[in-house]
Amino acid sequence: MLANILRTDMHAHRPLPQDGDLGRAIAVLARAQQYATWNRQQISNQLRSLLREYYPSALAAFDPWRNGLCRREAHELFKAAPTPAKASRLTRTQLQAALKRAGRQRGIDAEAERLREVFRADWSHQPQLVEDALGKQMLALLVQLEAACTAADDLATAVEETFPQHPDAEIILSFPGLGTQLGARVLAEIGDDRGRFADARGLKAYAGASPITRASGKKSSITRRWVKNERLNHAGYLWAFASLTSSPGAKSHYRRRRDDHGDWHAAAQRNLFNRMIGQLYHCLQHHKLFDEHTAFPVELAAAA
Template sequence: MKEALVTVTCGIDWSEKHHDVALVDEDGTLVAKRRISDDAEGWRALVELLAEHGDHPGDPLPVALETSRGLLVSCLRATGRTVYAINPLAVARYRERHSVARAKSDHLDAMTLANILRVDAAHHRPLPEDSELVQAIAVLARAQQDAVWNRQQLANQLRSLLREYFPAALKAFHVKNIGLTSREARAVLQAAPTPGAAAKLTFRRLHALLRGSGRQRNIETWIDRLQALFRGEQLRQLPLVEEALGRQAQALLLQLDAACRAADQLAEATGEAFGRHPDAAIITGFPGLADLTGAWVLAELGDDRTRFANTRALKAYAGSAPITRASGKSLVVHHRKVKNQRLAAVGYVWSFASLRAPGPRGHYDYRRAEGDRHSSALRNTFNRMLGCLFHCLQNHKTYDESAAFPHRQSMRLSHAS
């Protein structure tokens, strides 16, 4: 956590068209305020205003906003300033400390942000000083993660729709490693979105569709299976209703196809950028992490080694460490709900994939034997692996299972002897 003795702090209330700037001194007195535009001219006005009140390249003034994104934030970070992204809920609570009238304005919000830095800067986390490469990786990785979630959401919508009028299609593509998001399913259903159209698909037409989707093996077996399912007896909607539902399915398929292509293209770009980062070899050395999942992890951790004071801070940020609520005789320990949701999501995938390795698998089995449910045991495994990753990144070391899970290794040796 960065701490500095400053006499002036800056708060900026951000909006799409303009920003309100307020500067307060160490006594909380307003020394300057200005409304600037959201363009290059407004940026110059902000720099001049800060320079008039003690800002210089060697010791820039800290700035607080309610957002961590946008061109203004990017420009502030590029100048080497310490920038704080304060949660809007925390700003609202701080405002209530000084007024119960619930008065609110853009100028007052800017002053509130400046005063938060003046008295409570040590209790807030500044934006990390990440490299340009890792910031680019974060953009690509988060966009790819969003595309994956969007793809799954559209697939769920399509599945619900097909259940209403075409359950044979769900059965046809309910195969290992094949689902509604597969190229085979999208090609066939786009050509025949209704049971009536699917029953009329000939051997030749199905062969062309499967070959065009990229399938090269077992095409004849697939054709026989699809024709048996599509031409078998099944419940049907009324003809006009079935046709309308088919049009709706085609519209969803267009969206699903675009989401699948976006996810694939972003995955390729993310992997390429991740491979250029020096931490890639350390991250992918862990069981359960590959180029894509490793990029997701790096996007949320960054490469600013001073961002997290210790492993406890990182684990709390990721939501893997439990939280305790104690009051009188009441003591409750449960998992965190306020966390980095993206890192927590990849943590579940990471810990599940790592179970192929003996160390994580032994730790997971131990937690299950102690009474943990599947999700709790995976979260505990993620917690352990995250601590190991923090140590390896801080010390530039590669993953060593005997050091990460020494108790499990000793148990294996004792059983072997």
């Protein structure tokens, strides 16, 4: 059963690309890492919903931390105090010890003092028996979350070790907005078979980046594609969004679509993805790295 899950894309119901062994290995790892990331986020959302019910001080305490509920510091504190009543009784020494067990090395004293003040503030409480029961439920979710975090991190490490070995990795990573994880996802969906798509338009349609024009009599409409590779389309949205901060040409193109053409944010992002994936197809076919001035000559000239 596990082999069938890895062999088939359950989200888009598409099999793995029929490429070389390295390409297929990257596809398996990239998809597995994405599944693990989705699973981690789902369990994190369940834990957050439970904490809102009986432990709001924990949400306030971990809010300044990026991905607070997935951090080891939060896990150690939850184990030390699974209920707000126990958290309010934690001493500075106990808080510092929990932070050290999580691997924190800097700002331990100041962070322990901040956590102590948050936990000892006035918060609403459930009855004690109910609070204890919810604490046990939280610890059960915490076990699942820790396993999901470990799986996602281990698979991300495997992708980082495997993806750079692929011949197309240098070309893909030369594009703004594409890192190792996102680049591996893009490669996993488009494959490394040069003859898989007849031209760039085929790849754009497969990714759901190119629009559909429908005409009947004197009426015509342009709509986005509904039938597409959902994984590649999702990766493309993240790609286009990340490229706005790393590519002046991409940012200028996006602004032109918003200001001159009146596109909404999603439409402008999709148009930018359509252009970027067409350029990726060209670079892969001709074994060329991404060049900012070649990709966006008009946008760069206008920005200058």
